[in-house]
Amino acid sequence: MKSTTRGTLAAVLTGVAAAVGAAAATPAAAIGTVPVPVPVEGAEQSLGMELPELGGEIPLPTAGRPDGPRYVEGRLIPEHALPQLPVTGGLPGAGLRAPLPHVLGDQFDHVGLSTSASDLRTLAPGLNLDAPLTPPNPQNAGLPDLTLPEAGVPVPVLQTVPGANLDLGPGL
CATH class of the missing domain: 1.20.5 (Single alpha-helices involved in coiled-coils or other helix-helix interfaces)
Known part of the structure; x- marks a missing residue:
C-alpha cells in the first residue's frame, strides 16, 4: 500500500x-445535565437490607455572546466598555427514594424527595466609563469642554426558579 x-x-x-x-x-x-447515580447495591447486599436510592444531575454551564460596546451620541467612550457576559446553566438536581416500613398504613412503601435541575441565567458585572472630556464644542473653537469622569458597574443578574417534590407511595 x-x-x-x-x-x-x-x-x-x-x-x-x-x-x-x-x-x-x-x-x-x-x-444540559449529566446524570450522576450513586451506587448502593454493594452496601445493600452486605447489610442485608434495602437502602435509599440516590442520584443527582449536574448542569453543564454554557457561556453566551456578550453585548458589545454601543456608541452613544455625546460620549467619547462607548457604553459597556467592558460588556456583561451571560452564562446559562442550571442548579444541580437530586433524587432520593427511601423505603418506608408501613408506618403510615399499608399503602405507603416509600418516601421520595426530588429536586430537578432548574435553569439558571446569570450576567456577570460589566463596566461603563466616560472620559473627562466632551466631544468638540463649536462654541469653544472646536476644543472639548471638561466634565467629571464617570464610571459605573452594571449589577450582576441571577435568575432561577428552583422547585422540589415530596411524595409517598407504594413500591420502591
Missing part, C-alpha cells in the same frame, strides 16, 4: 472516529 493511500485512509478513519465521538457526546450536551 502506498504511503499516500495509507495517509488518506488514516485521515478518513480519524474523521469517522471524531464523528462517532461527537455523536455519542451530543445527547448529554443537548440535555
Whole structure:
C-alpha cells in the first residue's frame, strides 16, 4: 500500500472516529445535565437490607455572546466598555427514594424527595466609563469642554426558579 493511500485512509478513519465521538457526546450536551447515580447495591447486599436510592444531575454551564460596546451620541467612550457576559446553566438536581416500613398504613412503601435541575441565567458585572472630556464644542473653537469622569458597574443578574417534590407511595 502506498504511503499516500495509507495517509488518506488514516485521515478518513480519524474523521469517522471524531464523528462517532461527537455523536455519542451530543445527547448529554443537548440535555444540559449529566446524570450522576450513586451506587448502593454493594452496601445493600452486605447489610442485608434495602437502602435509599440516590442520584443527582449536574448542569453543564454554557457561556453566551456578550453585548458589545454601543456608541452613544455625546460620549467619547462607548457604553459597556467592558460588556456583561451571560452564562446559562442550571442548579444541580437530586433524587432520593427511601423505603418506608408501613408506618403510615399499608399503602405507603416509600418516601421520595426530588429536586430537578432548574435553569439558571446569570450576567456577570460589566463596566461603563466616560472620559473627562466632551466631544468638540463649536462654541469653544472646536476644543472639548471638561466634565467629571464617570464610571459605573452594571449589577450582576441571577435568575432561577428552583422547585422540589415530596411524595409517598407504594413500591420502591
